[in-house]
Amino acid sequence: MVGAEEEIIWIKRHFPPAFILEGDLAGQGIHDRTMEILQKGLPEYRHQIVTANHPRTKKMMETDANICRVGLFRNEARERTMHMSVAHILVPPLRIYMKTSLLPSIRPIMEKDGHHCVSLERLIRSRSDLILGIEAERSYGGAIDEILNRYRNRTNVSVRYSSDTKGHTQMLLRGRIDYLIEFPPIFLYGLQERQTILKDLCSLEIGESRTFQPACVGCSKTESGKTIINRIDAILLKERKTESFRQTIERWLDADTVRSFREAYDKAFFSQSP
Numbered sequence: 001m002v003g004a005e006e007e008i009i010w011i012k013r014h015f016p017p018a019f020i021l022e023g024d025l026a027g028q029g030i031h032d033r034t035m036e037i038l039q040k041g042l043p044e045y046r047h048q049i050v051t052a053n054h055p056r057t058k059k060m061m062e063t064d065a066n067i068c069r070v071g072l073f074r075n076e077a078r079e080r081t082m083h084m085s086v087a088h089i090l091v092p093p094l095r096i097y098m099k100t101s102l103l104p105s106i107r108p109i110m111e112k113d114g115h116h117c118v119s120l121e122r123l124i125r126s127r128s129d130l131i132l133g134i135e136a137e138r139s140y141g142g143a144i145d146e147i148l149n150r151y152r153n154r155t156n157v158s159v160r161y162s163s164d165t166k167g168h169t170q171m172l173l174r175g176r177i178d179y180l181i182e183f184p185p186i187f188l189y190g191l192q193e194r195q196t197i198l199k200d201l202c203s204l205e206i207g208e209s210r211t212f213q214p215a216c217v218g219c220s221k222t223e224s225g226k227t228i229i230n231r232i233d234a235i236l237l238k239e240r241k242t243e244s245f246r247q248t249i250e251r252w253l254d255a256d257t258v259r260s261f262r263e264a265y266d267k268a269f270f271s272q273s274p
Contacts, residue, residue: 007046009048012050013053030252041239066219069217073214073216083220086233092212118206120144128154131157132179140181141213144209184254
């Protein structure tokens with residue numbers, strides 16, 4: 001039984017189009033909509049929204065408050081400090097973004113499968129002259145996290161804290177880093193915000209990131225947090241099968257990605273038990 005004064009604190013940060021806190025589309029991001037649906041499905045709680053970066057969120061998770069975040073990849077560290085929900089979304093594969101002028105110099109290490117694809121690990125190891133930009137304390141998902149954990153202390157890996165996605169994109173455009181890794185909707189939204197065109201940039205598939213990744217909701221590792229996650233699971237298992245819920249991410253995908261996304265989404269959420 002939930003007490004009348006029990007509250008859930010939802011964590012956000014400006015990370016468009018996942019969370020959009022500014023501009024005409026504020027509140028219409030992928031995770032904004034998911035959070036809105038979950039809050040409506042949990043009327044027995046009061047809901048507060050707090051904007052926080054990764055370090056502050058980690059500290060908040062260590063308190064007794066009911067803290068929840070949407071759009072998290074499962075990993076061992078998070079499993080130790082959070083209760084995790086069933087998947088609420090599938091995230092497109094990461095891609096490498098760099099200046100088109102660099103492409104000829106890395107062709108010798110690209111995979112010979114007819115696609116613009118390269119192993120991130122091989123790129124980091126074999127091209128110490130090229131600087132990769134990554135965000136501190138951010139999870140990029142499974143295999144990519146493992147690679148970054150091995151190489152983040154190298155001189156050709158630039159690690160920085162950022163409150164949003166603008167920092168590394170600006171560094172790439174200004175030539176302060178040579179390439180970055182990002183999810184296409186996030187990178188392309190950032191270019192659109194700056195009215196930047198892609199003619200001078202190119203993107204590559206990452207050999208270690210070719211599949212859609214499931215993202216979950218994480219809540220405090222407490223008994224109350226477990227109760228909240230159980231309620232969230234029930235809501236997600238119902239909502240993620242609706243067309244409107246799937247549209248929360250599809251509206252941000254290009255036509256080619258939508259086709260592969262629907263195939264992966266149907267297989268993950270319709271063909272299998274949770």
